[in-house]
Amino acid sequence: MLCEKCGKNEATIRYSEIVNGKKTEMALCADCAKEMGISADPFDGFGDIFGTGSLLSNFFGNALSSPTRRSSAAERRCPVCGASMYEIQKLGKVGCAECYTTFRNELLPTIRRIHGDVKFKGASPASPVNDEAAKKARELDSLRDELSAAIKNEDFEHAAQLRDKIRELEK
Amino acid sequence: MSWYANSEKSCDTSVVLSSRVRLARNVSGIPMGERMSDEQARDICDRAGAVFTGFDRIDFDRLDRATAQSYAEEHLVSAEFASSTRPHTLYKNEDGDVYVMVCEEDHFRIQSITPGYSVRVAYERAAGAANAVGEAFPIAFDPELGYLTHCPTNLGTAMRASVMMFLPAMTRRGGMPQLSRQLAKLGMTVRGMYGEGSEATGCLYQISNQITLGISEDETISKLCEIVDFIIAQEQKLRGELASRAQYETADACARAYGTLTHARIMSCREFMDLWVDARLGVAMKDNLDTGIPDNVTLSLLDTALIESQPSVLTLLSGGGEMSPRERDIRRAAILRERLSEKR
Ligand SMILES: [Zn+2]
Numbered sequence: 001m002l003c004e005k006c007g008k009n010e011a012t013i014r015y016s017e018i019v020n021g022k023k024t025e026m027a028l029c030a031d032c033a034k035e036m037g038i039s040a041d042p043f044d045g046f047g048d049i050f051g052t053g054s055l056l057s058n059f060f061g062n063a064l065s066s067p068t069r070r071s072s073a074a075e076r077r078c079p080v081c082g083a084s085m086y087e088i089q090k091l092g093k094v095g096c097a098e099c100y101t102t103f104r105n106e107l108l109p110t111i112r113r114i115h116g117d118v119k120f121k122g123a124s125p126a127s128p129v130n131d132e133a134a135k136k137a138r139e140l141d142s143l144r145d146e147l148s149a150a151i152k153n154e155d156f157e158h159a160a161q162l163r164d165k166i167r168e169l170e171k
Numbered sequence: 172m173s174w175y176a177n178s179e180k181s182c183d184t185s186v187v188l189s190s191r192v193r194l195a196r197n198v199s200g201i202p203m204g205e206r207m208s209d210e211q212a213r214d215i216c217d218r219a220g221a222v223f224t225g226f227d228r229i230d231f232d233r234l235d236r237a238t239a240q241s242y243a244e245e246h247l248v249s250a251e252f253a254s255s256t257r258p259h260t261l262y263k264n265e266d267g268d269v270y271v272m273v274c275e276e277d278h279f280r281i282q283s284i285t286p287g288y289s290v291r292v293a294y295e296r297a298a299g300a301a302n303a304v305g306e307a308f309p310i311a312f313d314p315e316l317g318y319l320t321h322c323p324t325n326l327g328t329a330m331r332a333s334v335m336m337f338l339p340a341m342t343r344r345g346g347m348p349q350l351s352r353q354l355a356k357l358g359m360t361v362r363g364m365y366g367e368g369s370e371a372t373g374c375l376y377q378i379s380n381q382i383t384l385g386i387s388e389d390e391t392i393s394k395l396c397e398i399v400d401f402i403i404a405q406e407q408k409l410r411g412e413l414a415s416r417a418q419y420e421t422a423d424a425c426a427r428a429y430g431t432l433t434h435a436r437i438m439s440c441r442e443f444m445d446l447w448v449d450a451r452l453g454v455a456m457k458d459n460l461d462t463g464i465p466d467n468v469t470l471s472l473l474d475t476a477l478i479e480s481q482p483s484v485l486t487l488l489s490g491g492g493e494m495s496p497r498e499r500d501i502r503r504a505a506i507l508r509e510r511l512s513e514k515r
């Protein structure tokens with residue numbers, strides 16, 4: 001969202017005032033806010049005024065709440081895709097893979113909220129195939145061939161054994 | 172051949188119709204989603220052709236609406252993929268069990284769909300295709316966060332493993348809300364395949380893992396299968412109770428559903444879904460119920476009828492021209508009579 005005053009910079013501050021009992025709200029960039037003498041907490045109530053881009057936005061609610069990294073995170077942009085933390089927060093999705101490096105500290109609390117644990121486990125590009133699963137799948141394929149042969153030959157006793165074996169492996 | 176028309180396969184689909192594993196992969200250094208330019212998207216779609224030789228290539232941004240939607244109705248691509256207007260391409264293999272969505276929200280969404288309860292086989296097929304992508308493209312990966320995805324919910328293995336389950340007995344006993352709550356606690360999720368929100372129709376559900384980070388592919392599949400085994404046992408137990416406590420009532424409902432399916436002249440999608448459930452339950456329980464449904468009406472035939480009755484697939488089957496809802500309802504009834512009648 002762009003600043004409602006200058007229309008040029010990214011809005012990072014919500015400004016609200018009550019005039020004659022009517023509440024008006026504005027989204028401002030840091031420069032315009034300074035010019036207007038507003039020194040509000042720039043991320044106070046950030047999530048709710050701009051609306052939620054997706055359900056996921058809720059997960060990002062507090063991503064920028066830590067005061068120590070607030071100002072730098074707001075202005076920083078991902079060098080690959082140009083996304084800002086604000087834009088990622090709004091969409092609930094990153095702009096590219098590099099965003100996870102650029103905004104790592106801001107994204108980690110969110111990732112923990114979603115997954116709980118952040119220690120990766122699983123296959124990787126360096127060791128991609130899960131050998132155990134591959135072996136199982138090959139075994140299943142050959143058992144299925146054997147099963148169709150057994151059914152064709154009307155060897156139902158063998159077929160029943162094979163079927164049990166397949167069921168067991170498929171689990 | 173696709174996951175639902177599996178008549179040659181020797182697998183039991185009375186509770187689990189199909190298994191599916193989806194792996195997300197992204198190319199490092201290239202923006203995703205909205206931030207990716209049409210040129211970048213087209214380039215990935217084109218370069219993927221060299222990886223998936225021997226696959227059919229379908230450029231979705233050049234498809235007519237009904238054809239694109241029909242893929243979603245077959246559950247081969249996501250609804251978002253079917254309706255997007257950006258450059259995006261589907262590669263599908265000859266066997267009809269591997270489908271690769273290129274430039275969905277992630278650069279690659281590699282899916283394998285296999286008939287029956289066969290999650291490990293689906294994983295093996297999907298992993299094979301994902302490895303091929305990894306050999307051709309630099310894949311975005313982080314030792315701590317795993318595969319880097321557009322949405323942080325998919326980080327880690329970037330794998331969604333699921334089974335499609337037919338749960339009429341559990342649905343009618345009101346067990347689904349409780350199941351849904353229990354699964355959430357276990358990091359799993361259940362959603363209705365048809366119908367909006369809580370009003371699921373067809374008694375078809377997809378059970379899948381929710382968590383992808385901190386758990387390996389193998390652990391995810393084992394955990395899913397443990398839960399699916401439990402659900403199968405519950406559903407079978409409840410079906411057994413139907414057969415023993417309400418034998419005639421159940422058989423009567425199944426037989427009437429089959430009768431209507433094969434004799435109606437106008438059939439709305441909604442009515443079809445309800446009748447389909449009873450007819451499928453009747454076939455699944457044919458050893459315990461006397462429904463009179465002929466032997467040529469198999470689960471596979473009913474599952475094919477389910478797909479063929481969806482609006483876009485039905486439109487395509489009828490030549491692809493514009494159809495009014497009434498025309499579709501008449502056509503649906505005709506197709507059902509043709510497909511499901513007794514054949515000696
Ligand atoms: Zn401004």
Ligand SMILES: [Zn+2]
Pocket residue numbers: 078079080081082083094095096097098099100
């Ligand atoms: Zn980025």
